[in-house]
Amino acid sequence: METIETDVAVIGAGLAGLSAARALEAEGVDVSVIEARDRVGGRTVNEPIGVGKVLDLGGQWVGPGQDRILELIPELGLETYSTFGEGLNLIERKGKVSKYSGTIPKVNPVALAEVGLALKRIERLAAKVDPERPWESELAHFDRMTFDTWMRRHVRTAVARDLLRLAIEAVWAAEPEDISMLHMLFYVRSAGSLDLLLDTEGGAQDSRVLGGTQLISKRLAEGLARPVCLESPVRRILWSGDRVMVLADGLRVAADEVVVTLPPVLAGRISYEPALPAIRDGLTQRMIQGSVIKTMSIYPTPFWREQGFSGQSTSADGPVSVTFDNSPPDGSPGVLLAFFEGKAARDAGELPGSVRQQLVADCLTRLFGEEAANPDRYLEKVWADDEWARGCYGGYFPPGAWTSHGRALRESIGPIHWAGAETASEWAGYMEGAIQSGRRAAAEILAPGGAPV
Amino acid sequence: METIETDVAVIGAGLAGLSAARALEAEGVDVSVIEARDRVGGRTVNEPIGVGKVLDLGGQWVGPGQDRILELIPELGLETYSTFGEGLNLIERKGKVSKYSGTIPKVNPVALAEVGLALKRIERLAAKVDPERPWESELAHFDRMTFDTWMRRHVRTAVARDLLRLAIEAVWAAEPEDISMLHMLFYVRSAGSLDLLLDTEGGAQDSRVLGGTQLISKRLAEGLARPVCLESPVRRILWSGDRVMVLADGLRVAADEVVVTLPPVLAGRISYEPALPAIRDGLTQRMIQGSVIKTMSIYPTPFWREQGFSGQSTSADGPVSVTFDNSPPDGSPGVLLAFFEGKAARDAGELPGSVRQQLVADCLTRLFGEEAANPDRYLEKVWADDEWARGCYGGYFPPGAWTSHGRALRESIGPIHWAGAETASEWAGYMEGAIQSGRRAAAEILAPGGAPV
Numbered sequence: 001m002e003t004i005e006t007d008v009a010v011i012g013a014g015l016a017g018l019s020a021a022r023a024l025e026a027e028g029v030d031v032s033v034i035e036a037r038d039r040v041g042g043r044t045v046n047e048p049i050g051v052g053k054v055l056d057l058g059g060q061w062v063g064p065g066q067d068r069i070l071e072l073i074p075e076l077g078l079e080t081y082s083t084f085g086e087g088l089n090l091i092e093r094k095g096k097v098s099k100y101s102g103t104i105p106k107v108n109p110v111a112l113a114e115v116g117l118a119l120k121r122i123e124r125l126a127a128k129v130d131p132e133r134p135w136e137s138e139l140a141h142f143d144r145m146t147f148d149t150w151m152r153r154h155v156r157t158a159v160a161r162d163l164l165r166l167a168i169e170a171v172w173a174a175e176p177e178d179i180s181m182l183h184m185l186f187y188v189r190s191a192g193s194l195d196l197l198l199d200t201e202g203g204a205q206d207s208r209v210l211g212g213t214q215l216i217s218k219r220l221a222e223g224l225a226r227p228v229c230l231e232s233p234v235r236r237i238l239w240s241g242d243r244v245m246v247l248a249d250g251l252r253v254a255a256d257e258v259v260v261t262l263p264p265v266l267a268g269r270i271s272y273e274p275a276l277p278a279i280r281d282g283l284t285q286r287m288i289q290g291s292v293i294k295t296m297s298i299y300p301t302p303f304w305r306e307q308g309f310s311g312q313s314t315s316a317d318g319p320v321s322v323t324f325d326n327s328p329p330d331g332s333p334g335v336l337l338a339f340f341e342g343k344a345a346r347d348a349g350e351l352p353g354s355v356r357q358q359l360v361a362d363c364l365t366r367l368f369g370e371e372a373a374n375p376d377r378y379l380e381k382v383w384a385d386d387e388w389a390r391g392c393y394g395g396y397f398p399p400g401a402w403t404s405h406g407r408a409l410r411e412s413i414g415p416i417h418w419a420g421a422e423t424a425s426e427w428a429g430y431m432e433g434a435i436q437s438g439r440r441a442a443a444e445i446l447a448p449g450g451a452p453v
Numbered sequence: 454m455e456t457i458e459t460d461v462a463v464i465g466a467g468l469a470g471l472s473a474a475r476a477l478e479a480e481g482v483d484v485s486v487i488e489a490r491d492r493v494g495g496r497t498v499n500e501p502i503g504v505g506k507v508l509d510l511g512g513q514w515v516g517p518g519q520d521r522i523l524e525l526i527p528e529l530g531l532e533t534y535s536t537f538g539e540g541l542n543l544i545e546r547k548g549k550v551s552k553y554s555g556t557i558p559k560v561n562p563v564a565l566a567e568v569g570l571a572l573k574r575i576e577r578l579a580a581k582v583d584p585e586r587p588w589e590s591e592l593a594h595f596d597r598m599t600f601d602t603w604m605r606r607h608v609r610t611a612v613a614r615d616l617l618r619l620a621i622e623a624v625w626a627a628e629p630e631d632i633s634m635l636h637m638l639f640y641v642r643s644a645g646s647l648d649l650l651l652d653t654e655g656g657a658q659d660s661r662v663l664g665g666t667q668l669i670s671k672r673l674a675e676g677l678a679r680p681v682c683l684e685s686p687v688r689r690i691l692w693s694g695d696r697v698m699v700l701a702d703g704l705r706v707a708a709d710e711v712v713v714t715l716p717p718v719l720a721g722r723i724s725y726e727p728a729l730p731a732i733r734d735g736l737t738q739r740m741i742q743g744s745v746i747k748t749m750s751i752y753p754t755p756f757w758r759e760q761g762f763s764g765q766s767t768s769a770d771g772p773v774s775v776t777f778d779n780s781p782p783d784g785s786p787g788v789l790l791a792f793f794e795g796k797a798a799r800d801a802g803e804l805p806g807s808v809r810q811q812l813v814a815d816c817l818t819r820l821f822g823e824e825a826a827n828p829d830r831y832l833e834k835v836w837a838d839d840e841w842a843r844g845c846y847g848g849y850f851p852p853g854a855w856t857s858h859g860r861a862l863r864e865s866i867g868p869i870h871w872a873g874a875e876t877a878s879e880w881a882g883y884m885e886g887a888i889q890s891g892r893r894a895a896a897e898i899l900a901p902g903g904a905p906v
Contacts, residue, residue: 002523027757046537075602083556089581122891132505135563143599143601143630144599144601144629145599145601145602145630145631146597146598146599146852148598148852149597149598149599149602156590174853175853176597177596177597177598177852177853177856178498178852178857179853184685212855233724235688237706238855265738267720268718269721269722269724271686271688275804275838275840277838278744278799278802278835278837278838278844279799279802279803281837281843282741282742282744283742284845285718285742285843285844286741286851288735288738288739289735289738290456291735308760333832334497346732346735346857346858347732349731350730350732372486384731384734385728385731385736390731390732390734390735390738391735392739398600398739398851398852398853398854399599399630399631399851399852400627400628400630400631401851403630404628404631404796404799405799419686436832
């Protein structure tokens, strides 16, 4: 068994861990990054599709307001390009497919008015939540109910509820009944607004990274003084006031401090000796990873474009709830991205891959016509099956968790610091949030008690 | 490292694991029980207080309807005795302590009527839930809301809500906002009725076990062919279709099948190779262990009895929410049991033990007078701090979990079977439920596909 001596051990070579390592190295700190997978990137992963092109099987979008990642990308010699969005969008409900342009689907005006009012209410409430300490907000009582409860109180038409459900599924990969209303408000606040979360152009789905988002992590890792220790799942952390010993498969790392970047539920599966305080353990019992299956169907050309469609659609009928044109920037090959989210992802996750593929083909055919029925190639990633993610896009809290255990999400314990997209207070759950969290953890170590970065 | 070859490995030497082992051995199956702690009994544990007397720091009560444990106790040569309940009970709210007899506290009649109506509604709803498959019930939509949401809809007076909150805390060691309404209904149904759960005489708090409930596990363990392997926390389970290798600290057990009796969150912290299906992993992300601190204050005599008090009280002011006379059957010494539950337990769990002790003394003094201020001895067990329990009394589901992942609570996976009080369909969360679950898991192994016991 190899033993490494270092200043800081970082567990997880995703954007959070690599950002923490980079920030620490910049200040002359010796860092070792330990990763369970055989690759860096965490919940970002490139899938090569030939001739130097790749598709993202994980997180893929960046957008305005995500200042850290938008600055980092060119700094690493990488480029972004706009998500394809020209043409008409589609919405499917009760077997009927309708076209629309812009972000507002054509449904009945009462429902649209209701959705508009609900979104405005949410924005107004979210503005009052302190994303650093949502449990102290005057709105903490929203932690007593699910989003579903709130929605049923404020939204009466079935169409409007369907649209809100689709929004919840699209952002949290969960159902309205899964999520604390306070968590919803926190998350919206951490990104700035719900519009930003939902929008493509000008929103969180605005742009993509040329060569795939995993390149960001690869470049970050290449820039580190020490190579990342891959295929080294961490099993135990022995710790005292000022020293840690991290035990991974085939590796020990002795350090002064450790940054754990795993989603809380996975961080809770590491054995800590001595055992962690109850509030931290309880936190790891409460945060749930979302359910999403990302699929991509590859065609010779993006045929939908010729028919005037953007490739963007949303379906209340499912099981695919959202699609995008995910073709490479030159439009070749044509790629339709289709998500199973929340309940649909859980259900589809139980099916054989071939059945799932057929479900996707059926959905895409209903939306984009017969040409969608037989893709040249089908790719998918069932994130709940990934042992080192156990769900995506990120974690969410059910009711009662923020107010009882929220404090333990970021609060360090002795030499143990917590990072990861779930712990971000800006763009929680996003790549931007992962970077923010990693830099914040590094700052804790560099200037204990100092202000967050 | 010792290696054991056996037919069935059982993880956890609490009532579930030992009941499974006993049922299997009775049919000639070779069993090895593996336990993380240095003792058997799980969430039951005896604390000797001298002259052969003991107090229970964990589960302690049995009552009518719990047929398996009531039959098992005499079978093991043990006896029960009635919980002390003679005299007046007390209720404290807004600084005022009132006496009452029976189970109905003296509060204003409107509030009492509201509570009565709410309890009746709960009983009526619970009767419609199939405890084997609550997610298939016609009431599955109650999984969309917290109990708090339901309560606020049906109960208007603050007094009535306080009383219902106390009931939730007493049964689930959680707050109304933590629990799915469907989980509440499932749990009530699994015990038979809410009255049974709440009552002392004739209910779930009816009787105690002479010598302490841990004796049940000790006797069960003594009756097994192989000694329980203590101090052997299980870290990994390697499995295939028909074989398992259980890796514990200092021990390997090779077997044909394994019964995992840990609460789901702790079962989720074992590393399974191959990794378990997403639905099972997701289940372990969703069940939360309750928060309770059990304290006992020991006095020379049960002085409250002489003043006409039963020792039973409930306080809406807290932080102690419930007390009982927990003296040994001969009334010597006098023991007042006081629980911190739910939020109060989480808050008090963060305090130094001495501060907590003072909080208990203050509460008991308000209720039972100055004589309660200075006990001879104070005992406590902070269950959330216990690494192998991480909460008590048992696990509960927040909204959205039963309907999305409930099926994975009991469904075996290859050679891996699930037991433990959390998996019971009768008296879920109770010692009776633990026994039921262990026997059910044994039956699965003995007669695959057969009817549950």
